[in-house]
Amino acid sequence: MKPNQQYQKGQLFTIRYFRILPLTFVWIVLQTGLYGYIHLNGFGQFIANHLPVGSVFLLVIFAFLLNPILSRFGPTAPFNTAELTLCWVMITAAASVPGYGLMEFIFPYIAAPAYFATPENQWAELILPHLKEWLYVTNQSALNKFWVGINPYQTIPWQIWVRPVAIATIFGLSFFFSICCWAVILRRQWVERVRYTFPLVQVAANLTQADLNQKAFQPVFRNRLFIFGITFAVVVHLIRGLHQFYPFFPNIPLDYPIRQFFPNKPWLAIVTGWPLLFxxxxxxxxxxxxxxxxxTISIWFFFLFYKFQEVAISAFSIARINTQQQVMGAVLVLTVVSTWQARKHLLAVCQKTFTNPVNSALVDDKSEPLSYRSALLGMIGGFVFMGTMAVTMGMSVWMAILFILLMWILATTAAWHVSNAGCLLVNVGFTPFNFFRMIFGGRALGVRNLILLSFDRSSIPNWSSQSLMAYSIQNFRLANTHHLRSRSMKLTQWMLLAVVLSIVVTFFTTLTWIHREGAVNLTRWIFNVGPGAMRRAIDEILNPSPPNLPGILSAGTGGIIMSGLIFMRQRFLWWPFHPLGYALGVTWAPSRLWFSTLIGWAIKFLILRFGGFRALRQGQPFFLGLIIGEYFMAAVWQISALKTGVGYWGGPPS
Incomplete structure (x- = not known):
């Protein structure tokens, strides 16, 4: 079979690269560039979740407009499943760069140290001597243009930004490459053996599935419940969007504030931190x-469980303990247990890499996106390169090893959440800086390690909403769903190419938008992370903290609870809770997801209770329509913000 041909259910598909690749590349450029304006100006979230709005929008255009038109020119004219899958794989991989991805925080981090250093804050004496000059921008004229903006007659000093951005990007890209290889290694374990559900892949699978009977629309899009679901979502967001422009127009409220009901301690803890949002x-x-x-039940139950813990902590004024420490222990136990469960597969991968037994079916990797040898050696090589860069930047060797290990754990955990629970948003709940400070204390870490760890979201924000590992493992599952061959399609190579293209586009477009408006005039919290990192480092340098024993005990408690949840789920079929909910913790993601998850759980429970499994299956098109309809309208209103300047935050998780 030729490399550009794929079988699906007995049909042979030819991938016509000359058609699909130009459209895909153009959309990557547009999607990445639009982020720079929409997100930095606070107009909405065009990319930032594990089912990117921009990506869904494009596939909706393919499914509902382009393919129906092309079907009039013959049965082979529409884009087929393999072509649509390739497009989806590339545009979602590219979405891991802007938004909350690889390039989001690089600019504020490298622009903050020299610009905000003053005699009063002592950064110039206590921090800058420990930072390599090639890690941040020192030219004050360039920094003034970045933070304040430029007039139409001034130019952007591109050459000054190239070196620090390139260094940070290469560092992050090496990690991206490594976790992409790690996703290849885990694919069989997660997809074929443990059989995670990959809920978000079901949306992508419907959007990328071309009708084998050459109809204009595939069957699910002709389903009455699907039409009702998508119409309902479109109408809701059409009304809400019009209300944004015309306040006299009726509104459909989707946010229900409760802060006014909890003005005092200890109940104030419910609506502070990561608040209980309806x-x-x-x-x-x-x-x-x-x-x-x-x-489903675990996502909302454990969020409430954590919030009431915070009420108790506030009521008894317990110092140096917070709920995030429990998440640390839970995540570590989860990683150990899941790695142990995959030990046979991982040992087989190592055996395939280093001894290459040709007759063992256990280590057959012909159906994998990459050979196991390439994936394992690529992952190791990427981590070694990343560690070498970290040491060159000034990090201790032992700290670099632990840092990379923790980042690997965080990326794997984020992908695990997405694969099991379809988490549109993922925030693992703690950062390397907080974790290592709790374990070792500031004095033991040393000044250089503290400073570099404080830049913990600069180029590898894998506790965020756009982890490349989560995108990668989902894309491999999507190809498996369509019975497509990932290796012959070169999905891994195309994903990495899309990432590189998105990096280049992000560099030029984001810097352009920032210089046009001035960073101080854009979304404040994004650009506060740079000065915030410096303040965090200087506080620890001036007042180094000892190891946090209560915090370590709290993390140990979280690990014990997680172990108990895993044990109960594996031993008792009646056990109602999944460990995932406890590992999510109290973060930005469950704060915004829990209420909708509770509503979804209640609806599903009632349908199952009164209609049975048949009604449950028949209802799927309606809820698929809700997803696609809300995403489509969110994209429409956010694109309209380019002209109107009126943003829209009522759509997918925001």
């Missing part, structure tokens, strides 16, 4: 419908 998002309700019952 936000209804139709797409989250739709995704919830495709989740396992124990996953």
């Amino acid at each position: 936000r209804l998002r139709l797409s989250v309700v739709g995704v919830t419908y495709f989740l396992l019952p124990d996953v």
Whole structure:
């Protein structure tokens, strides 16, 4: 079979690269560039979740407009499943760069140290001597243009930004490459053996599935419940969007504030930190419908469990303990247990790499996106390169090893959340800086390690909403769903190429938008992370903290609880809770997802209770329509913000 041909259910597809690649590359450029304006100006989230709005929008255009038109010119004219899958794989991989991805925080980090250093804050004496000059921008004229903006007659000093951005990007890209290889290694374990549900892949699978009977629309899009679901979502967001422009127009509220009901301690803890938000998002309700019952109930139950712990901590004024420490222990136990469960597969991969037994079916990797040898050696090589760069930057060797290990754990955990629970948003709940400071204390870490760890979101934000590992493992599962051969399609190579293209586009477009407006006039919290990192480092340098024993005990408690949850789920079929909910913790993600998940769980429970499994299956198109309809309208309103300047935050998780 030729490399550009794929079989699906007995049909042979030819991937016509000359058609699909130009459209894909153009959309990557547009999607990446639009982020720079939409997100930095606070107009909405065009990319930032594990089912990117921009990517869904393009595939909706393919499914509902381009392919129906092309079908009039013959049965082979529309884009086929393999072509649409390749397009989806590339545009989602590219979405891991802007938004909350690789390039989001590089600019504020490298622009903050020299610009905000003053005699009062002592950064010039205590921090800058420990930072390599090639890690940040020192030219004050360039920094003034970045933070304040330029007039139409001034130019952007591109050459000054190239070196620090390139260094940070290469560092992050080496990690991206490594976790992409790690996703290849885990694919069989997660997809074929443990059989995670991959809920978000079901949306992508429907959007990339071309009708084998050469109809204009595939069957699910002709389903009455799907039409009703998508119409309902479109109407809701059409009304809400019009209200944004015309306040006299009626509104459909989806956010229900409760802060006024809890003005005093200890109940104030419910609405502070990561607050208890009553936000209804139709797409989250739709995704919830495709989740396992124990996953669904655990997401909202454990968020409430954590919030009431915070009330107790506030009531008794317990010092140096917070709920995030429990998440640290839970995540570490989860990683150990899941690695142990995959030990046979991982040992087989190592055996294939280093001894290459040709007759062992256990280590057959012909159906994998890359050979196991290439994947394992690529992952090791990427981590070694990353560690070498970290040491060159000034990090201790032992700290570099632990840092990379922790980042690997965080990326794997984020992908695990997405694969099991379809988490549109993932925030693992703690950063390397907080974790290592708790374990070792500031004095033991040393000044250089503290400073470099404080830049913990600069180029590898894998506790965020756009982890390349999560995108990678989902894309491999999508190809498997369509019975496509990932290796012959070169999915891994195309994903990495899309990432590189998105990096280049992000560099030029984001710097352009920042210089046009001035960073101080854009979304404040994004650009506060740079000065915030410096303040965090200087506080620890001036007042180094000892190891946090209460925090370590709290993390140990989290590990014990996680072990108990895993044990109960494996031993007792009646056990209602999934460990995933506890590992999510109290972060930005469950704060915004829990209420919609609760509503979705209740709807699914009622349908199952009164209609049975048949009604449950028949209802799937409606909830798929809710997801696609809300995403489509969110994209429409955010694109309209380019002209109107009126943003829209009522759509997918925001």
